[in-house]
Amino acid sequence: MHFKDIDWNKLWQEAHQQKSWKKKGEKDWDKRAAGFAKRNFDSSYADRFLRLVKPAPHWRVLDIGCGPGTLALPLAAKVKSVTAIDFSAAMLAELEKRAAEQGITNIGTIQASWTDDWRKLGIPIHEIVISSRSLSVVDLQSALEKMNSWATEKVFIADRVGSGPFDPELFAAVGRPFEPGPDYIFTVNLLYQMGIHPKIDYIELEQTKSFATRDDAIDSCRWMFDDLSTMDERRLADYVDERLEHNEAGTYNLRRSSRVKWALLSWKKRTV
Template sequence: MMRLSEIDWNELWKEAQARKHTPHHDSEFWNKRAPSFAKHASSSGYVEQFMAILKPEPHWSVLDIGCAAGTLALPLASIVRSVTALDPSTTMLSLLENRCREQRITNIRIVEGCWEDDWDDLGIGVHDVAIASRSLIVEDLRAAVSKLESRARKRVYLSTLVDSGPYDHRIVEAVGRSFDHGADYILVYNLLRQMGIYANVSFTLSRDDKTFRDLEDALDSVRWMIYEMTSTEEKRLRRYLGHHLIRENGRWKLPYRRVVRWAVLWWDKEGTIPGEWCA
């Protein structure tokens, strides 16, 4: 029997990510999805639950990797000393910039960049806390964790998929594609342990019970799950939704509810006594 210490968890992550039903999304994908993602991210309950786990302190400087349109950066800015918000999507960053202007927020530094960039060239620097919230869209997990850790002075937080997360396998399979959500949090946790990191684990939980104005609204809402959907696949999806949507309180919805979980893993940097630096 193979010992746990002999398992290459990083390689298993790579293999699982390669099996995903969706490819590694580039900035163009997120530019297109930015408005709808920003709207949903702020209304799902995830932010409140993540912030309750984070327990931000006023003196913190925070690095937010994959900040999107400010899902965490905006609420953090009203509490902590400063936030550096990094994202590869120019549309996401434009939305964040507009929100900062509207809310008169001045302590968020916005940086265009991704995991693969040289963060020294981007002037990222070191922060008290480094966060990667639902942004572990990487091929080499070990390298990403090491890079994230190198930018944290005191503590690291990351959140990642549990099971299928926000994906609905029924939608994907309805168009004729096979579904595989790729790697989830257990591979991340096991790799962290192999790296000598003893991570705390908490979970956020929300119920996906979205409602829609009509068939077109439903179609637009789930379209993101099907990468580069063909016209034939769209017809199949339209047929599936038309058959399954039910009327409730003047709106349309699917006849089932899904629970969406995210795992939040966090740890203090080596040499830090928990609690001493945030007293």
């Protein structure tokens, strides 16, 4: 077998189908918007991402799958403008609410999916295109080509490493099989076959996180499952209780079984 004969796009599709956490539609993301925003704005992820990306003042940034603005909001202060696109109206509403609260006026939002016709929607090309934890597509190659062709300078992708934000031990504790789906190594290999050699940085988050209440700690795990029975809920709570430390400050520390790690892939626009 030769390396060039491996169809990484097909391997990606197959791994995607086996993933425990199935591809979510826009309505599923709508339901998750408020909880996702709550969990993510107090994480160090955006800070670490921006330190690696080193934004420049002249950049106009296209943020695909922007969610509640985890990156778009802090980026806006450092660049000329941000176009934030997402197929979930509720995610965009979260972003717009926060932008208004913070007096940010240089973010434009567009409700659009990866696979929509962006030309018809009037989405212009930007210096920079980013996809942060949002590469939820069936056709990876088309998504990568689209990102490259919508950028004039650089492309950034934050992609899962291994189990990413999921906790495999929690799945075992709840009695569910865990299949993480494709991670960044598929993306790197496919890019290589497309003639793109990305730079790879890593973002590793803290293993222990602090929560105001035990319920908040439980909520930080519950999102990983869709349909928990009463028994499953009990198992999840037991798992959290075993790892929870009530500290002197009155808050709760939860230590995960492993650190969450993301790969940050970047490349200079490739002209074909």
